[in-house]
Amino acid sequence: MESALLQLSYLIGSVTFIMGLKMLSHPDTARKGNLIAAAGMIIAIFATIFLYEHGGQRLHNYIWIFAALAIGTVVGTMAAKKVQMTAMPEMVSLFNGMGGACAMLISLVEYNKPEVKETGTMLVIALGMLIGTVSFAGSVIAWGKLNGRIKDKTIPGGQAINFIIFAGLITLVVLVVGGFFPAMPGLFYGILALAALYGVLFVMPIGGADMPVVISLLNSFTGVAAAFGGFLYNNPVMLTGGILVGSAGTILTILMCKAMNRSLKNVLIGSFGGQKAGAGGPAKEQGNFKEISLNDSAVLMAYAQKVVIIPGYGLAVAQAQHVCHELEKVLEEKGVQVTYGIHPVAGRMPGHMNVLLAEADVPYEKLLEMEEANEQMSTTNVVLILGANDVVNPAAKEDPSSPIYGMPILEVEKADHVIVNKRSMKPGYAGIENELFFRPKTSMLFGDAKKALQSLVTELKQL
Amino acid sequence: MDTIISLFTDPATYRLITIVILSIFLGIEVISRVPSVLHTPLMSGANAIHGVVIIGAIIVMGQAPDNDYLALTLGFLAVILGTLNVVGGFVVTDRMLEMFSKKKKK
Structure with missing residues (x-):
């Protein structure tokens, strides 16, 4: 009876995971999908206990x-x-x-159990630990890179070293599982150490701008590690949950690459991280850029008919989304039509900007996707x-030698004026120069996004 | 060779392999058409779901003998980490999606 109840709970868990993922891929049902999957998880956990x-x-x-459970819940929440x-x-x-570390610890404990293990069991323990450890080490590096604690580093011969470590890992797994020694x-424990090293070296050379793709990939790794559990x-819910995330995560990773x-x-070899500033955009057209004052910017926008705002990571860092919304309202009061042009990978993750602007209550209809925004560019007066x-x-469109060549971009140069707000002339996250800043249509408005926007709002109100 | 044959003759293993293969196709099918706006929340939601590894941690912890301090410590840690993955994952995803629904209403 009780074992039937347990199996039933696991079945419910598996079904909620599938439904949850399905619903998460549609905007209207996404939130409910997340809650359904969470409910299934709770059922599976308590049934197990x-x-x-x-x-x-x-x-x-x-x-x-x-x-x-209590510690994890409190800290996690x-x-x-x-x-x-x-x-x-x-x-x-x-x-x-x-999650990766959790899989690693499970394998460690199972390995240390005194009973004799079959070859199949040994294989599952070893692989679960290997993948869990790679995912754990890689995720920590990705975390460090995203918050700037770890800088991009290319190790000479990194590809070869990674390959040797990978071969070493396979050899060790065969030796351990085969029980030769x-x-x-x-x-x-050699597997543990090598896997950790591999995780670090695997993520290290990949450029910061590509981190979302890496996180998505590591995400599917952890899914596979869970499936080994x-x-x-012999647990169906761990298997479905893990494999589902493993395969869905892999597809998601590919979709993200396609969006870029x-x-x-290309991402994994780390062409972004490998080429530092200057390598992609040679210093040919550097030098002359125009600065624009706050007052001039305000006037330019106030007398425009159509303004497109293009947000990026700088907006997120400055926490300027609310001021940005205020600027949009002030401009609208003056009869200017304001929309936002959202690049699919603006910010640090796909959808990052949508979430950020939604937080500031910017209406959904004002957020234009890249293609839509590009169609409007030629009739736009000012791009901010x-x-x-x-x-x-x-x-990305003009220079085949650039590491971002081929990536679709927002074609801001079709508009009459381009105002770029930046803190300095430093290159962006991909580490390459941006010729746009030196083009005749472009004016630079230096300063922190929040402060600049606040001043712009004040100026506009006084006009 | 015997191990390979047993994959197909042992009903329990065979069942597991069937689940794996069907789940792979299901995972691909379920999210093959997702708008790029939802990539981040979807990744985060999937991240929470693989937290199901916590079930393994609970089993390890619940089976650890009272005098096996290594297993107890590692198991305890594993349950904490697994819970962090599950709870943190679902809460972060909900926070992201909360903002989407807010703007829907306006």
């Missing part, structure tokens, strides 16, 4: 289990509630790493670029 049996033995150590919208990608990466338990415990018009291989850089870089 109270109903799981192995060899007629129930689980014990309830105090420990509940203590750990606080971290997730407190995190700034800008730091969301880092947070997801960190949570992903926790039973007297050397250290081999198993499903094999280990790049191949996964707020802390975006690579997504408006003309090199």
Whole structure:
């Protein structure tokens, strides 16, 4: 009876995961989908705690289990509630790493159990640990890169080193699983060490701008690691949940690459990180850029008919989304038509800008997708670029030697005037120069996005 | 070779393999047409779902003998990490999506 109840709970869990993922891929049902998957997870967790049996033995150590659940819940909720919208990608990466570490620890404990293990079991334990560890180490590096603690580094011969480590990992797994050296338990810990090293070196050379793709990939790795747990415990819900995320995550990774018009291989080899400033955009046209004063910018926009605002990571960092919305309202009062041009990969993650502007109550209809925005450019008087850089870089269309060549961009030069708000002339996240800043139509408005926007609003109100 | 044959003859293993293969196709099918706006929340939601690994952690913890301090410590840590993945993942996703629904109403 109880075992039937447990299996039923697992079945419900699996179904909610499938429904949840399905609903998450449509804007109207997404939030409900998330809650349904969460409910299924809770059912599966409590069913396991109270109903799981192995060899007629129930689980014990309830105090420990509940203590750990309580700690995790409190810390997890606080971290997730407190995190700034800008730091969301880092947070997801960190949570992903926790899942990987969890899979790694499970394998460690299982390995240390005294009973003799079959070859199949050993294989599942070893692979679960390998993938979990790679995911954990990689996620921590991705987290560090996104919040700027870790800089992009290319190691000479990195590709070759990674390949050697990978080959070493496979060899170790074969040795451990095959039981060729039973007297050397250290081999198993060798897998742990090499996998951690591999995770670090795998993510290290990949450029910061590509981190979302990497996080998505590591996400599917953790899914696979969870699925190995499903094999280990003959547990259907771990298996479906894990594999589902593994395959959906892989597709999502490919979709993200497509949105940037790049191949996964290209991303993984790390052409962004490999070429530092200057390599992509040679210093040929540097030098002359125009600065524009706040007052002039305000006048230019106030007498325009149509203004398109292009937000980027700079807006997110400055937390300027609310002021931005205010600027839009002031301009609308003056009879200016204001819309937002959203590049699919503006910010640090696809959809980042939509979430940010939605937080400031910017109406949904005002957010134009890239193609739509580009159609409107030729009839636009002023384009205001707020802390975006690579997504408006003309090199993506014109310079085949540029690392971002081929990426679709917002074609701001079709408009009459382009005002670029930036803190300095430093290149963007991809580390390449942007010729747009030196073009005749472009004027630079230097300063922190929030302060600049506030001053613009004041100026506009006085006009 | 025997191990490979047993994959097909052992009903339990065979069942697991069937689940794996069907789940792969299901995962691809379920999200193959998703607007780019939803990439981030979807990734975050998927991230929460693989937190199902916590079930393994609970089993490890619940089976650890009272005197096996290594298993107890590692299991305890594993449950904490798994919970962080699950709870944090779902809460962060909900926060992202909350903003989408807010703007829908306006």
